[in-house]
Amino acid sequence: MTPEALAHARRRAELLATMQSGKASSGAPLGLGKRSSNLFRDRHEGAKRRLDLSAFCHVLDIDTAGGWVDVEGLTSYEELVAQTLRRGLMPAVVPQLKTITVGGAAAGVGIEATAHQHGLVHDTLLELDVLLPGGEVLHCTPDNEHRDLFFGFPNSYGTLGYALRLRLRTLPVKPYVKVEHLQFNAPGAFFINLAAHCQGHADFVDGVVFGPQQQVINRACFVDAAPWLSDYRFEHIYYRSLLDKPVDYLTVQDYIWRWDTDWFWCSKNLYAQHPLVRRLLGRARLNSRFYTRVMRWNARWGLTRRLARWRGRFTESVVQDVDIPMAAAPDFLAFLLREIGILPIWICPVRGPAPNARFTLFPLAPDSLYVNFGFWDVVETAHACEPGHFNRLVEREVMRLGGIKSLYSDSYFTPQEFAQAYGLSHYQALKARYDPSGRMLGLYEKCVLRA
Structure with missing residues (x-):
């Protein structure tokens, strides 16, 4: 050994x-x-x-x-x-x-x-x-x-x-990554081209929806040499470059962690995209590790929620990643723009598993193309809604379109909805075989009831 x-x-x-x-x-x-x-x-x-x-x-x-x-x-x-x-x-x-x-x-x-x-x-x-x-x-x-x-x-x-x-x-x-930023002004063309690039030779494909008439596909490939290199670890902000640079080059390490410096774009909620604040924070604090600590502190003390109530506003955190069949992606985007209103939205195409590799609790159709929508922010309203109102809207639309939602954030499924979406009959068989004494919480208790 x-x-x-x-x-x-x-x-x-x-x-x-x-x-x-x-x-x-x-x-x-x-x-x-x-x-x-x-x-x-x-x-x-x-x-x-x-x-x-x-x-x-x-x-x-x-x-x-x-x-x-x-x-x-x-x-x-x-x-x-x-x-x-x-x-x-x-x-x-x-x-x-x-x-x-x-x-x-x-x-x-x-x-x-x-x-x-x-x-x-x-x-x-x-x-x-x-x-x-x-x-x-x-x-x-x-x-x-x-x-x-x-x-x-x-x-x-x-x-x-x-x-x-x-x-x-x-x-x-290879040492470097070349990124092409392809801009679109209509969701239909954006998703058609997204699917086409998934069939090509790109090593990386993702995208961002900035608005109803502004979408970008990021198509990237490994390369042996780069005529220049961009650095988004401190002063410059990666997601803004998608609209400014048709072509960009990064080291492979910087490309892998391109989203971490600004938590995609969520660092704006800490004012960390302001040049002065950015310099005061310093390079060492511009990362997901620091932002997560601040988020947990805010969740514990409710500072932003209190400030919103002082302004007469009501808030709901909507932090979700969902996978939608490619054919239904334009419909889901229209729903998000109409009902939720969070922008930007991260877009990442996902290939379903091989036919002989069905994963029990995350059942994507084999060899099918899905679109992951990542949207993470707070929805503000002038009137109070029932707890989880906007998250419930998302869950219902995901189920209607034949998609599936990740469980790392707030969930409001009923037991029946949860069982239908995540194969709970198979889960109970696993639980009976591998945790027959119930030493661990159940999936619904942990992910929905937050036990």
Whole structure:
């Protein structure tokens, strides 16, 4: 065994011994003891038996010829990308924010601009070792005795177990990325061209809707050389460049993290796009890690909500990512512009899984093209609405159009709607096999009831 594998085995043995000794100490449900989180929903948590997996944060092996990387579940993508780039590789799908962990992206849903070819993060999984709530570790592959857990783990959000080790596919990279920004003034043409570029040879495809008559497709490819390089880590703001530069060049690392500096565009809510504030904050604070801390502080104290009420306004946070079949994408965009009004909107095409790789709790149609819509802001009204009014509108429209919603943020589904959308009959079978004593919360309790 390699030194890394031996160290991983030692950490695993120590963890299992700790779990065994603490089994009878509390009847509270098991929860992950984690200092940070990329979940965007307030929780009303009761007592939990916290499990510390923070030691599982190492890259274990990189196989350049085989095209895979072995990594522990609490490793951040920032660390994973740094190590794979040194070997001329990147994970096949890298979620947009540096602090997202590999296990979190597998248990939730991770996406980025390679998704038009490679699907979601869990579509790039080759195998994983899952820690069950009873203290057993299972090796799961697409074709072994635990294939049901392999295909049921994505979108389970820590209600079936935790990934201690994952093997993910990688891609070879070149030093630079050339980005073409293609502008459109009509949603119909925008989505037609988006689908066409997904059939081409682009390494990356995503887009932004700035308004009903202003959309941009970002088509990017790896290149060996660059005539110039842009830098969006401090003074310059990436999303504004989409309207100003028909062509751009970035290092591969800067391209991978192009959205992190300004949290896409949400840094505007902290006034961090103002040149003076930007300089006062400094380069070290212009990142998703800092913005998340501020967001959690605001959620705890309700400062922006209080200011809105002082102005006579009512607010609702609408922070959502949804996947809509390509054919229905123009209808969903029209709905967003008409009923929600949040702009800009991130657009990322997603390839559905292979026919033999249906993921139980996130059932996209095989080999079909979807469009991920990411919209993250606060909707203000002059009158009070029922709690979750705008989020409920989104959920109903997603279901009407045959799409599916990610569960990292506020959800308001009824139990019947949730069961229909996320295959709860299959989930209950997984729960009965892998958590028969109910040591972890259920998916509906955790993601909708915020337990």
